[in-house]
Amino acid sequence: MDFNDTPEEANFRKEVSDWLKENVKKIPEAEDTSENSSLARARAWMQIKHESGWACLHWPKEYGGRDATAMERVIYSQEESKYRLPNGFYEIGQGMAGPVMMMYATEEQKEKFLPPMANGKEIWCQLFSEPGAGSDLAGIKTKSELDGDTWTVNGQKVWTSGAHYSDYGILITRSDFSAPKHKGLTYFFLDMKSPGIEIRPIKQINGGANFNEVYFNDVKIPDSQRLGEVGEGWGVALTTLMNERLAVGDAGGVDFKEIFEFTKTQDFNGDVAVKNDAVREKLADWYCEYSGLKYTKMRRVSALSKGETPGPEASITKIVSANKMQDIANFGMDLIDSSSIVPDQSFGSALQAGLLGAPLLRIAGGTDEILRNIIAEQVLGMPQDIRPDKGVPFNEIPSGEKN
Amino acid sequence: MDFNDTPEEANFRKEVSDWLKENVKKIPEAEDTSENSSLARARAWMQIKHESGWACLHWPKEYGGRDATAMERVIYSQEESKYRLPNGFYEIGQGMAGPVMMMYATEEQKEKFLPPMANGKEIWCQLFSEPGAGSDLAGIKTKSELDGDTWTVNGQKVWTSGAHYSDYGILITRSDFSAPKHKGLTYFFLDMKSPGIEIRPIKQINGGANFNEVYFNDVKIPDSQRLGEVGEGWGVALTTLMNERLAVGDAGGVDFKEIFEFTKTQDFNGDVAVKNDAVREKLADWYCEYSGLKYTKMRRVSALSKGETPGPEASITKIVSANKMQDIANFGMDLIDSSSIVPDQSFGSALQAGLLGAPLLRIAGGTDEILRNIIAEQVLGMPQDIRPDKGVPFNEIPSGEKN
């Protein structure tokens, strides 16, 4: 048990680190805090990475990747995360759409679409969730109908990040409403500039608008852009989700370190807060969670390095860190007492961001409740709940609207 | 909003209080701490109460009661609880068996059985739960078969308090295994001295043995002792459970007051524990629960006094108080540090009793989980879970043994 790289890992890390040192400085600073400015930086950086063979390094070389091992990918991302780089724009394309295209697209399509995905010229988004299908993704209702060689799509998607700047999207639709829920789905990729697509930003409770609603009004998709067979879109969607990026990230935002530092300066009930035993006890609980997640991640990386596939046990990271963030933010505001409602305090805006950001974190990418189901079922092998929708024609399954 | 009795209530309370003052002293002190000794006192006290018309005062006068109002019953029990009296022995008989006999027994049976129940000469127990049917009471498997005018009962009951000193019992059995779960049940009362009944005490984790397993081996019950129609025992059982005593009691055992007093003398981390902010914060949380339950009870009594029927919202008392007791006991032991494992400390045995008693309290009379279901469904009107056993013949319902 040690924290040191193997000689091979150390060599690779040095190679990455040296390259990053030389190259990160090549991209221009952001002009402002706008999304466009950030996007321009992201494109520039992906171009540089691609030219040196560091773009989407887990991909096969033929499509612009590096054929890297999982451990190399982890090391690269550890080193890259030491810099503040805008890589989020490419997560869906390179992490999810790319791999699914490799499995289901034609050779011609792969040659056409994968290289610009790898070099950052084209950005992809994911059109899965719907207003009535979140936790229960297979409940989607966006309708696709085939006429000749062309599909017509009508419906609404939601929570699509980056829809407004994406070039292409991966899309799941329902092509057969009389088949059972998981059987009538068909999967496509499409040009996001297609006529009939309307994109509206979703304003979140923290004022941000990182997501969109996407409306489909008679959007035409050639049958050649179908991925997988008609009616077998659910399998393609599952493959896509399995390729979801290695969820190494915590919630981001206020965490133990921040609140600990704050309690060293903030007065509370007659002394600096960190001297209050009730504060210390809460700090200790959060440190144990913080530390527990940190070393859980290291255990997962160790498993990766041995070639093991990371399982759904990573679900605990999001449950714990999002709830911890919410608790810390609420508690930190308590320390500031009645002034805490004004974000313009030493630490107030970070706390406010935490308190307003945590609710979405507890939901996005799987609610606390869904993740607990996943832990129970997929990690611990407990049985699924009763599924009254199993095998029932989709249009006979009860839904809110029908009642 | 006030805490004072109405003039009528005050008069009644004075009458009760005066009578208790005069009469409680008439019963002999317990000879020792044995159950027999306690039982003898209980019988003596019930006899005295009965002679003055204070036994099971909510019963009709004709069967030995007083026709008291719900509020009078509350006042009586408030006053009586100021003395340490062993009334628990009669709760099942007077509180549950009596009312159900009044509804379902023949006039002859009522005249025979109710008066000795009221005057304390005869004690009753309840034979409902089974090893495979606790939370799901309707899943019982004790079998009853009719031959001529006589039923033969085979099976096992569990968690029967007082089976070993009871004269009679109320019993629910399954008379039809091919009918749906709730339809094939038949309800009886029976003599606990009947041949074929075997009673074994259950040792609890706290070393106590307040409950029994009761085995039925070809026990004969005359059909005349059936309560309700054949196959309609579930309705009779529900009626019985609705008559369950007005659950005014907290968990009993270590609660806020006890731990608060303890923290005033116990040293912790350099000072008396109550001066430690972490301890104060926990105390505050427990006080809020303690106080919240206390005034919730008063709100319920007020509703009673207006003639309202207390609903299942009382479920919160047990969930909160049993969990509070477990937390307090665990925390109190923490304050005593490594010596806490020895009960022979100033407060150690009370804490040990709490830590070992709370688990059963969280289960008996409805688990935390069942009570939350009840709150959601019966108080808040949320829908039942899917019931795969609904309408299915009982012998086709999956059970652990069959898998």
Added chain:
Amino acid sequence: MNFEFSDEQLIMKEEVRKLLDKENSVKRNRNILEGEESFDKDLWDSLVSMGLTAITIPEEFGGIGMGYLELCVVAEELGRAIAPVPFSSSVYLATTLILDHANKDLKESYLPRLASGEIIGTLAHTEKSTHPTPDSIETTYDGGSITGNKAVVPDGDIADFTIVSAKHDSGIGLYLVDLNSSGVSKETLETFDPSRSHSNISFDKAPAIEITKDGWGAIEKLMDQSAVLFAFEQIGGAEAAMTMAKDYAQGRFAFGRSIAQFQAIKHKIADMYIALQLAKSNCYFGAWALSNDAAELPTAAATARVSSTKAFYECSKENIQTHGGMGATWEFDCHLFYRRSRLLAANIGSQGIWKDKLITSLEKSNLPA
């Protein structure tokens, strides 16, 4: 005994509720939150018309001479409707201080106008980013005027006058300052819950009228009194959030059924109900103690405050969670309750402070009731 509000009080509660429903108070909250106005003047006028600002003011001063029990039921409904009005500042804080501590002249001058809603008052007490203590007050009263800076004054830019805590030569006093007088400057703040307005106020030799020289005792008493009223707002809000969660769950279908059938949802909402009932029962005792000015008030107030703050936070937080993604959108109303829960938790001091006050009061009373 009758541990319940009277029929008259419950009818009054129902009337207030109907008014706030009819006026669509939650929608008005959103309008204020998103717009430029500091409060909803129309809604305020409706509440004034019902006489709600006059409840605790005796008839001799133009009020209707009811008591705190009536104010408690009103507070619960204002909380349920997350009303965007300066009621707590003007009624719980300013009116109570004048009633309890001002001389007859001041009462005659201010109370009738407070009762009629003609003027709005508030309290300017906090100065720093910590809970105020006698030592932390730097604002000074000297020679008939006030100098200093008060922070996060609720409704500071709406109020016509404020009561100010300030040092005098031998302690902390309370002083009344007309906010339109010379030497007063205000800065409106962006806050976590913009449906209620807050300002920083600077006083530079602003003319002031003394209310009491024992200002600290008066503030401590006021904190206990208002804690009960805030707690009623909090349980009102908590119940509204719980009901939203339950109603949404019943109408939302996933995996072939209403999500209200899932134990994860049912038990979450049952836990909200438990927290709410404990808090509500503690509030009832708080109402009794407040209306009887009982010796138990400090304990009762702290208990009501702590449990109601917890209940509103839990209910508003888990209401969002029950709604799933939509609950985290600006468009849904869930966040209005979440914001209000934080505002009310902050307004008169944090959980840590009130928990400590609770145990201190129990240590003093030497017996946990």
Added chain:
Amino acid sequence: MNFEFSDEQLIMKEEVRKLLDKENSVKRNRNILEGEESFDKDLWDSLVSMGLTAITIPEEFGGIGMGYLELCVVAEELGRAIAPVPFSSSVYLATTLILDHANKDLKESYLPRLASGEIIGTLAHTEKSTHPTPDSIETTYDGGSITGNKAVVPDGDIADFTIVSAKHDSGIGLYLVDLNSSGVSKETLETFDPSRSHSNISFDKAPAIEITKDGWGAIEKLMDQSAVLFAFEQIGGAEAAMTMAKDYAQGRFAFGRSIAQFQAIKHKIADMYIALQLAKSNCYFGAWALSNDAAELPTAAATARVSSTKAFYECSKENIQTHGGMGATWEFDCHLFYRRSRLLAANIGSQGIWKDKLITSLEKSNLPA
């Protein structure tokens, strides 16, 4: 990097687990709990035969010269099997103190016999019903002998010798006392978990050998070292309890289905899993810090201790709840784990003490790792 035990260590763990399974350690726990014996001699002999008491002892002193990582994996298995043996007292406490502080003569005299299981040692430190501090130690060392009363000494009636903390003229020292020598009297105690024996021990001028004059420093270090080992026992126990709950739920049917399908049960067990994984990962870091005698040991030990204590309590408590009524019977094994969780939570100091130690260590390190 490899944040995992080595293959050899994992094989050793598996061997220990197999042995404890084969020997039916949980059943043996019940036998000791219900019977008159202080520990299970046969099981102890089996563990000794595997060389487990010799792990950390160098070969020159008759040991097998492995390290603390090996001891950690063994501890996890002993915890999983709630083994009724004096392993923690003799190995984590007595052996570690002698290894770290005794002179060569003492090592030569004691370590080979500890390694071979011929003798059993323990630590006699606690005196009062509070966590010991340097000021609270009243036992005295003077002129080669010890006088005083030690409370709740683990395995006090089994051990052949104990190390005793005692005052000397300029501080607290550690002294070795043969428990069969004159001046020693023992009283066996009834405890919360009778599967492990504890005694009060009185010393009346009992002959003693000095181990170190800086006993307090040695004790503090030992608490950190043993906290990691106790934490491994705790996660072993927690995992066993979680697995019991899961297995029982899967086989228990109610309302027409396995109760393992109910979210109330699934989510309860998922929460156990979360608590366990956090604790286990903290234990791994503790194992690294312990085996490397790293500067991070105080932080790592406290973190492992706090999270493992929490995990074992939660898992053992909710395991009973998952079992329903049967879980609260003496006959089922649930309570054996619940009792052990409390014992291990108490043995080297409570949660409050360790949480405070954790934050103190972070304040000192000035950076949260």
